[in-house]
Amino acid sequence: MTLPRAMARWIDTFLDAQAAELDAAENTRLAYGRDLIDFAEFLADTGKTFETALPSDVEAYLIKCDAAGMAQSTRARRLSAIKQLYRFAYEEGLREDNPAIQIKGPGRQKTLPKTLSVDEVDCLLGAAQTGARSRDDRLRNTCLMELLYATGMRVSELVSLPVSATRGDPRMLLVKGKGGKERMVPLAPSARSALATWIVTRDKIDKAAQDKGAALSKFLFPSRGKLGHLTRHRFYMLIKELAVAGGVSPDKVTPHTLRHAFATHLLANGADLRSIQTLLGHADISTTEIYTHVLDERLKELVLEHHPLVKNVN
Known part of the structure; x- marks a missing residue:
């Protein structure tokens, strides 16, 4: 249906x-x-x-979403959008009240994130090194996978990395995340090596394109598409291809499961939640706390393996 012009204008302005x-x-x-x-x-x-x-209209809408079988997280996101719209409208004088201010949402279920084992990540990295037909693609794919697993970047942050941020064999990368917030993430030696090798090849490809009339790309992973860099969708398809080549179930592998693997494996090896929060670029520690199931498992293993009472029972 066509929205009334006034409501369309509210949305556009917001x-x-x-x-x-x-x-x-x-x-x-x-x-x-x-x-x-x-x-x-x-x-x-x-x-x-x-x-x-009215507030009753907002509540009726949420009831409708629930009756339609909408996920709890989706309903929570929709209420958040409505609340922010009305907060904006109140601040701008479009309304004298906020009909959504006292409405409580369904919250968000804290489900355990899907992740990958260290062996499965190794299989993906191996597939990146050998799976593509051309040497250039293998070097690019290896760099993509090494950077993603080494830093825990979001896929949008990875594919849009400016090449200027990666020159000079950096020990740290400056990443621009959600809301334009910047953070520093360290690079492991294997990621630095893959990056250095790819940049040499990338520059040769870029120079050849320039000789044919194209402009030099500012991205680490350039593309001829509209965005000028590898798209999230293409990388999503690529990682599925690497899963098949590496013998890992494609259903388990997405760019986000590599991000989860980064956090999970760090925590399992002794990193603290605050450090992981910083590396992942989470604004709130509560978002990072979803990974505490790993810590719980490690503590349980410590007790079962080292507590003297457990040893006496055995």
């Missing part, structure tokens, strides 16, 4: 403000836009608008 003031990521703005359009369509069906909606 999203523009998110981009300008908070430097919200494009994917975040797109998600907010989809959620708010769905809410606007619900209001329009009941003869309401953003300006006339």
Whole structure:
């Protein structure tokens, strides 16, 4: 359905403000836009608008989402978008009240993240080194996988890395994350080696393209596509291909499971949650606490293996 012009204008203004003031990521703005359009369509069906909606209308919308079988996390995200829209509207004088301010959401279930074992990661890294047909692709794929596992970067951060941040055999990488926040992540020797090797090849490819009239790319992983760099979708497909080549179930492997593996393996080997929070770029420690199941398992093993009472029972 076509949204009433006033509600469409509210959404556009809100999203523009998110981009300008908070430097919200494009994917975040797109998600907010989809959620708010769905809410606007619900209001329009009941003869309401953003300006006339009551708290009961927001609650009715959430009930509708629940009845449709929508996941708890999705419902929580939609309420968050609605709350932020009305907070913006109140601050801008578009409304004198906030109908969503006292509505409590369904929360978010803290499910254990899917991850990979060290052996499975080794299989993926091995597939990156041998799986592609051309040497250039093998070097690029190896660099991608080494950087992802060594740093725990989000895939959007990885594929859009500027090449300027990676020159000179860096021990640390400056990564621009969500909301434009920057953080430093250290590089393991194997990742630095893969990076240095790939940059030599990447520069030769870029120079050859320049000789044919193309502009020099500013990205570590350039592409001829619209974005100018390897896309998230292409990398997603690539990592599935590497899973098949490496004998790992493709269902287990996504860019995010490599991020989880980075955090899980660090924690299992003694890293603390605060350090992992910093490396992952989590704004809130509660987001990182999902990995404490690993710590729980390690502590349980310590007790079972080393406590004298357990030894006496055996």
